[in-house]
Amino acid sequence: MRITISDIKADVGSIAGHCRPHPLQLEAAKKVLKEAVDKGTIIDFYVTRVGDDIHLIMTHDKGEDHPDIHGIAWNAFKEATSVAKKLGLYAAGQDLLSDAFSGNIRGLGPGAAEMTFEERPAEPVVILMADKTEPSAFNLPLARIYADPFTTTGLVIDPRLHDGFIFEVVDVIDHKRIKLSTPEELHDLLTLISDTTRYAIKRIFSKNEKIGIAAVVSTEKLNITAGRYVGKDDPCAILRAQSGLPAVGEILQPFMFPHLVAGWMRGSHHGPLYPCCVDDSDPTFFDGPPRLVAIGFQIKEGRLVGEENPDSSPVGEHKPIDYFKGSVFDHARRIAAQIAEYMRRHGPFMPEIVPPEELEYTTRPSVLKKLEERMEKL
Ligand code: F6R
Ligand code: MG
Ligand code: MG
Numbered sequence: 001m002r003i004t005i006s007d008i009k010a011d012v013g014s015i016a017g018h019c020r021p022h023p024l025q026l027e028a029a030k031k032v033l034k035e036a037v038d039k040g041t042i043i044d045f046y047v048t049r050v051g052d053d054i055h056l057i058m059t060h061d062k063g064e065d066h067p068d069i070h071g072i073a074w075n076a077f078k079e080a081t082s083v084a085k086k087l088g089l090y091a092a093g094q095d096l097l098s099d100a101f102s103g104n105i106r107g108l109g110p111g112a113a114e115m116t117f118e119e120r121p122a123e124p125v126v127i128l129m130a131d132k133t134e135p136s137a138f139n140l141p142l143a144r145i146y147a148d149p150f151t152t153t154g155l156v157i158d159p160r161l162h163d164g165f166i167f168e169v170v171d172v173i174d175h176k177r178i179k180l181s182t183p184e185e186l187h188d189l190l191t192l193i194s195d196t197t198r199y200a201i202k203r204i205f206s207k208n209e210k211i212g213i214a215a216v217v218s219t220e221k222l223n224i225t226a227g228r229y230v231g232k233d234d235p236c237a238i239l240r241a242q243s244g245l246p247a248v249g250e251i252l253q254p255f256m257f258p259h260l261v262a263g264w265m266r267g268s269h270h271g272p273l274y275p276c277c278v279d280d281s282d283p284t285f286f287d288g289p290p291r292l293v294a295i296g297f298q299i300k301e302g303r304l305v306g307e308e309n310p311d312s313s314p315v316g317e318h319k320p321i322d323y324f325k326g327s328v329f330d331h332a333r334r335i336a337a338q339i340a341e342y343m344r345r346h347g348p349f350m351p352e353i354v355p356p357e358e359l360e361y362t363t364r365p366s367v368l369k370k371l372e373e374r375m376e377k378l
Contacts, residue, residue, distance in 0.1 A: 001119045003043070003302045004066075006058045007127055007236045008073035009218070010110035013084025013092035014052035018132075019282050021054050022087055025080035029054055030316055032076040037315050041068050043302035046318045047076075050281045050293045051131025052091075053234050054080055059302045064114040067103040074101040077110060111135075111218035113236045115203075118212065120243060123299040126251050126323070128237040130273070132283050133263030133290035135172075135219045135235040136196035137273060141254035142167075142215065142237075143193060145246050146204050147182040152250040155183075160208065160244035168203040169193060170219050177202065196262065197358060208244055215239040234263075241296075248296060252323055255292060258336035260343075264288040267360030269353055271343055272336040277325035289340040296321040 014021050026047050033045040033056060042060040049055060056073050060066075077096055084092035095109035105112060130137060144151040146165040154161040164182045169192050171177070180189045192199040204215040217237040241248045258272035264287060271289040281291045297320050298305040307319035323329075346352035356364055 001301055002061065002116060003119055003299065004060055004063050004069075004114060004116040005125065005238055005299070006060070006064070006069055006073075006112060006114040007055055007129070007218070007238055008058070008070070008105060008110055008112045008114075009053050009055045009129070009234070009236050010073075010077045010095035011052045011091065011234070012054065012077050012081045012095060013089035015089060017090055018052045018287060019090075019284075020052060021049050021080070022083060022089060024087070025054060025083045025089075028079040028083045029056060029076040032072060032079055033058065034316055036072045041072060044304045045316045046297075046304055046320065047316065048129070048278055048293075048295065050129040050278065051234070051283045051291050053129070053131055055127075055129050055236060057127060057304070059299065059304060061302065063116055065104055065106070070103065070105045070112070071101060073110060073112075074105055106220065109220075111220045111233060111235060113216045113218040113238050115213045115216040115238055115240075117240065118210075119299060119301070120211075122243070124241045124248060124296060125299055126239045126241055126248060126294055126296050127320075128239065129293045129295075130236070131234045131281060131291045132265075132267075132271075132288045133235065133261045133273065134196075134200075134233055134267075135217050136193070136200040137261035137263070137290065138217050138235060138237055139193040139196055139199070139201050140259050142201050142204065142217070143190065144254040145239075145251055146214065147186055147189065151253055152246045154246060154250060158244075161246070163207040165214060166205040166207060167193075167201055168205070169199050170202045171198055172200055172219060173198050181207075206245060211240075211244050213240070214245050248323075252294060255294070255324070256329070256332045258289075258332050258339060260339070261290050262354050262358065263290045268358070269343070270351055272339040274336040274340070275324040275329050275332050277322045285337075285340060286344060289336055292324070294323040296323060 030047045036042045042058045044059045046057040081093035097109040149155040167180050200219045202219050206214050218235050255275045260270045261273050264271040273292050274289045275292045304318050343352045
């Protein structure tokens with residue numbers, strides 16, 4: 001069976017700062033998705049959040065970029081925005097940049113990661129959801145997972161992974177893309193994706209055509225989409241696992257190292273990526289540090305399967321694995337908290353703050369203009 005899994009996300013308002021959505025917003029979104037199941041437009045869904053972002057995870061047979069699926073997401077975010085406005089939540093409707101939906105959410109504000117594949121007899125899927133950072137924050141961990149044999153031993157000892165993977169990289173400024181094959185082109189790949197201001201991994205493919213797509217990342221650049229800063233383009237990614245693809249444990253391993261990413265307060269700082277469970281994803285220290293949640297499902301004939309009892313659970317109610325809940329990741333969290341505190345001691349100085357051209361908020365042009373006349377030639 002060929003199915004599509006879509007994770008469409010947006011920040012449409014939250015309680016007491018850019019912190020977490022109200023439960024009534026999640027309920028409003030679920031109602032729209034439940035109706036879509038009843039109508040047969042989607043097969044299954046799960047609504048969750050990381051920090052202030054609502055994630056609509058949907059399975060269906062419509063393929064990627066389908067107007068019906070994007071329309072459902074748009075309506076769900078509209079309903080969640082109405083709740084936000086009614087309750088007076090902060091930044092109500094922030095990511096809905098247009099009043100009118102025209103068939104596709106790309107370019108309108110929400111982010112989307114979508115992939116289509118032939119479902120394997122057992123299909124484990126991991127969904128990564130980050131708050132207060134950008135899509136290229138996934139470049140380093142994805143390179144480790146799919147191209148680094150010191151992370152994924154499967155690349156060395158599993159004949160099904162031994163040939164490596166194909167990376168599709170996008171240039172988010174010039175809107176171009178390129179495919180690079182690893183391990184042959186690993187160094188070229190790293191030349192591009194180590195520049196996280198410009199290049200982001202969009203998709204990764206298995207070289208085994210029967211398996212097809214391995215991973216996909218949302219790569220919308222909100223600040224560029226809107227032509228002005230309206231909110232960080234907090235990313236998500238969908239990764240299929242096991243049986244010829246990296247194991248779940250290989251997917252999660254890189255996050256034991258809380259690498260520095262851009263985002264955090266006012267989208268303008270560098271901070272460590274803090275792996276945590278959904279409930280711990282409120283960005284509480286200087287609006288962060290940037291949060292990462294990983295949840296896991298099996299997929300069976302398009303249905304999402306977690307710990308719930310499918311015979312008695314209402315549609316859309318699932319209990320996925322919340323991978324970073326476990327105590328082993330306390331180690332990464334402690335390191336991340338130390339790095340966060342160390343970085344903060346730099347205050348508004350680089351490299352804690354991003355370079356001038358990357359600032360999401362800036363007073364530079366007006367300050368430079370004001371001081372222009374007093375600037376003396378040396
Ligand atoms: C970053 C983020 C927050 C806000 C910050 C200032 O993605 O959402 O860090 O940028 O709280 O928010 P405003 O300008 O709304 O007061
Ligand atoms: Mg926000
Ligand atoms: Mg957010």
